[in-house]
Amino acid sequence: MDVRKRILTEATNLFFQNGIRDITMDNIAEKLGISKRTIYETFKNKSELLINCFEEYSKERYKANEEIIKNSHNVLAAICSFIQSGAMAIDLLNPAFFTDMRKYHNDIWVMATKQQNEKNYNLAYRLLRKGINEGIFRKDINIDIVVKLILEQMKLLVDNEVFSSDKYSRSEVFKNMVINFIRGIATNRGIGLIDSFES
Amino acid sequence: MTERQEIINKAAELYLKYGIKSITVDDLANELGISKKTIYQHISNKEELLEAVINELTSIIHNGIEKEMGSSEDVFDSLLRVSVFLVTTMEKLSSSFVYSLKKYQHPLYCNLKDFTDKELYSRAEKLIKTGIEKGYFRNDLTFNSLFVIQMHKLSGMANAPAGFQNVQYTKETFFMLLVNDIRGITTLEGHKILDDKVKKFLKIINS
Numbered sequence: 001m002d003v004r005k006r007i008l009t010e011a012t013n014l015f016f017q018n019g020i021r022d023i024t025m026d027n028i029a030e031k032l033g034i035s036k037r038t039i040y041e042t043f044k045n046k047s048e049l050l051i052n053c054f055e056e057y058s059k060e061r062y063k064a065n066e067e068i069i070k071n072s073h074n075v076l077a078a079i080c081s082f083i084q085s086g087a088m089a090i091d092l093l094n095p096a097f098f099t100d101m102r103k104y105h106n107d108i109w110v111m112a113t114k115q116q117n118e119k120n121y122n123l124a125y126r127l128l129r130k131g132i133n134e135g136i137f138r139k140d141i142n143i144d145i146v147v148k149l150i151l152e153q154m155k156l157l158v159d160n161e162v163f164s165s166d167k168y169s170r171s172e173v174f175k176n177m178v179i180n181f182i183r184g185i186a187t188n189r190g191i192g193l194i195d196s197f198e199s
Numbered sequence: 200m201t202e203r204q205e206i207i208n209k210a211a212e213l214y215l216k217y218g219i220k221s222i223t224v225d226d227l228a229n230e231l232g233i234s235k236k237t238i239y240q241h242i243s244n245k246e247e248l249l250e251a252v253i254n255e256l257t258s259i260i261h262n263g264i265e266k267e268m269g270s271s272e273d274v275f276d277s278l279l280r281v282s283v284f285l286v287t288t289m290e291k292l293s294s295s296f297v298y299s300l301k302k303y304q305h306p307l308y309c310n311l312k313d314f315t316d317k318e319l320y321s322r323a324e325k326l327i328k329t330g331i332e333k334g335y336f337r338n339d340l341t342f343n344s345l346f347v348i349q350m351h352k353l354s355g356m357a358n359a360p361a362g363f364q365n366v367q368y369t370k371e372t373f374f375m376l377l378v379n380d381i382r383g384i385t386t387l388e389g390h391k392i393l394d395d396k397v398k399k400f401l402k403i404i405n406s
Contacts, residue, residue, distance in 0.1 A: 141379075142372055149376070156351060168344060176344040180383030188390055195387070
């Protein structure tokens with residue numbers, strides 16, 4: 001792996017686990033066993049490093065998503081994998097990452113979330129199309145609107161003000177929101193599959 | 200209809216169409232073809248007018264949901280009728296109106312919230328229970344989360360969140376979104392009944 005990529009991978013991990021503010025260029029250099037100068041030769045400053053971390057992460061995610069779609073025998077299996085990998089990613093994330101991003105690097109954060117939203121939109125759109133072709137989702141759904149609803153609900157799912165983790169278990173909310181939603185747009189054959197999948 | 204009621208109805212119509220802030224008492228007088236003085240004989244200020252309008256709307260929504268929910272022994276018929284009522288009512292609500300109510304945390308918004316949190320909650324819970332007992336709804340649902348999610352979805356639709364501003368809901372699309380939520384909690388057994396009913400109700404919506 002070249003130096004640039006090593007720096008990006010390590011920096012991304014450190015940011016995700018500790019937030020942005022507590023991680024210095026020194027920390028990253030130390031972890032990689034390289035000098036701080038080497039980092040500065042590749043990235044002018046922390047902001048530039050952050051922007052590149054997002055780009056790299058997004059590329060990696062895209063590749064991983066393509067793999068999931070390719071390896072799933074139907075759309076439900078693909079959705080399951082996405083949900084699992086998404087839940088795992090959230091579990092590893094330090095909440096400080098989000099607060100630091102909004103507080104200290106808001107312009108980068110706004111840009112990155114905008115790009116991510118577009119990617120999520122395209123991914124969800126493709127999955128719905130695929131599901132319709134497979135006879136798992138109903139033909140008469142308005143894909144554009146359904147995708148937007150899905151993205152809104154994803155926000156609700158992680159909204160700690162509505163579903164505080166001390167009052168609601170994640171699996172309970174998941175069952176009553178995500179599963180219901182997918183069943184709602186599914187054909188009867190699809191619902192049969194989902195119900196057997198779930199148990 | 201009394202003159203006071205006429206004023207309230209007209210104000211409601213204008214508020215719903217254009218939002219609360221942009222409508223003045225002058226506009227209202229013009230629309231009704233009466234003088235401002237006449238309006239002030241019935242209502243002393245804009246706040247009182249707003250209160251009367253919201254009271255009127257709350258009771259329409261309140262009574263409508265209550266009536267449709269209790270309109271049938273059949274759980275699907277009840278839910279579909281409430282959905283039709285919501286679709287036709289939402290059509291008249293402008294998002295700016297709902298938004299301004301919510302933003303200013305108007306006491307009457309709290310009234311409506313009180314109704315949904317208490318009365319609607321227990322009525323809906325009863326209905327879902329009946330459906331589960333009959334084997335029409337999934338028995339692994341947790342009513343509380345289900346209710347919270349549903350209320351969020353409804354107010355989200357009324358508020359037109361980011362990304363939805365440009366979506367033109369037709370009555371049919373909105374109805375189908377609500378049907379999706381019913382389909383989501385329905386067992387395969389229940390779907391045998393639900394699908395035909397949805398077709399029937401779609402005809403009513405489109406007529």
